[in-house]
Amino acid sequence: MIEIFPWQTEQMQRLLLMHQQNRLPHALLFSGPRGIGLKRFALVFVMRTLCLSNNGQLEIACGHCKSCELFKGKSHPDLKFIEPEENGKMVKVNQIRELIEYVSFKSFSADTKIAIIKSADTMNRSTANALLKTLEEPPAQSKLILLSHYPSKLPITIRSRCQRIDFKPAYSESATAWLSEKLEHSKICPNLLLRLAGGGPLKAIELANEDYLPYRHELLEDLDLLGKENSDPVKIAKHWNEFGAENTVSWLMRIISDLVRLKLCPKKANIMNLDLREDLQGLSNRLDLLKLIRGYEFILLKYKELGGAMNYSPQSILEEITLFWKNYDDSTLKS
Template sequence: MAEAYPWQQALWQQLAGRERHAHAYLLHGPQGIGKRALAERLMARLLCQQPHGLDACGQCKSCLLLKAGSHPDNFVLEPEEAEKPIKVDQVRELVSFVVQTAQLGGRKVVLIEPVEAMNVNASNALLKSLEEPSGDTVLLLVSHQPSRLLPTIKSRCQQVACPQPSVEHSQAWLASALPDCDESERRELLTLAAGSPLRAATLQAQGIVEQRALVTDGVKKLLKQQQSPSQLAEAWGSVPLLLLFDWFFEWSQLILRYQLTQDEEGLGLADMRKVVQYLAQKARQDKVLQTQAWVLEQRQKVLGKANLNRVLLLEALLAHWVQLPGSR
């Protein structure tokens, strides 16, 4: 059974306690706060033949089939490969499932995650099922970035904003999930994950601490002219592109903030504070804004799964960055 997170308790009581359910829910919020687990928990509750209070019983035929991954009235749609789009053929398979009769005589439940991974053709193929689902079918759409969804998708769903955990909840959960990390490491991971504890644990498992050290060290060497953009573009081959663009966008924000406020408490994590302060003092504000706009534009291309030449893109990013000092 999916984990029940304490920060979701009020929302869970509201969702699971309903006598009548919407035909489609859009569960949205930042990545790493437990939306997928909430959707799976609700999916189990909707399919269960003998619910126990607000939760699935875990023992009936439906629950056992779901646990085994062989429930005939359950359909999970997600990218075939990580970071790849959901294809229109996958959605057509889902549409065929929706029009079928439930084999166990109850509901059919569809889970799609992340919904924004669908391209325009795939999204359009889903619209009919969202508008007029066949029989007693409930669609659970999970989105980390609802702003990227077609308005026609959002308008056909009941939108449910999933709560972000408090700092206390996040720290307590992360302490249990990562007992080998000390408190300062967990705080840094939460900062890198924008306060989302599950994402913090995922990033830790992916080696974000080592990746971050590699990147920050490279930026410092770039500014000291000890390494070239092309050398760093090759050296950062294992670091996810989106993570890199997130960091460079955040650093540009911190530079602008310091230029406006001179607040040394707002320089971000310790590993880049001196660099941020140095660039804020040496770079023209309009140049920082231009660089930030370019970073944001390229980040959108990365999010849109555009077919990009990684090395050339990183070389261009670093070429923008190295030109910031002395632009006053």
């Protein structure tokens, strides 16, 4: 039986109350940082909504009625779940067309038919437009649930037709306790992981299992090296590319934003890379505040290019970053 995560109880109570009072809107938008568990939350909620055991007090689905059985077998005819076919790709227009056709038919068992769209913000304009018509004139029994880590990327026309349920970064005690239990055998501090993960506990677990934490040391060294005359920006970019451009750039953003924080307020800076404070402070002392801020803005721009519709070469984006980082000093020295 699937359950919600401990940091999601408030949102669930709110939704179940709406459900009991028959006030559930046709379209909901669940949003929150990566690794907050939006999919699990949506599935638990849908299972409860479709459950046929008619006990208004029941907070979770019964788990043994016909509907729950179908749900557990992943074959409930009144639930459709769509997501990008590949990681990092878009939800496509033909998937949305299928969904529209699906919700336009009467439900099979309960009185609702639910469709969940994961990573809804990956829809391009024409895909979003196709969905918009259904949001404007929803079939009577249909409920749409959109999941998004970046709701601001959704067209305002879509957003304005959905009721939002927001999940804040989970830094609560319940989230830390949950994470500590999951990471019983890890040497890394749960608080550090949670910070690096931007408040997404599931993302924090991923981080604990990846090799990227030691990679941060290399990135720090490279940033330091790029400030020196004999460094080779192309070679460094090549090395970064081995770890994946998107990963590198997102780690660079975390590191550089910490450097800015330490520059602005060395004693009290609320940094993400808690374990690197000393090294970060050292590098931050050697760098110019303006360079750090411009560098951060530049990397943010490049991060958007990497995730954007244009197919830039990852290597060339990384080279732009290393060159920017190297030459910024030169230009300031000349001026």
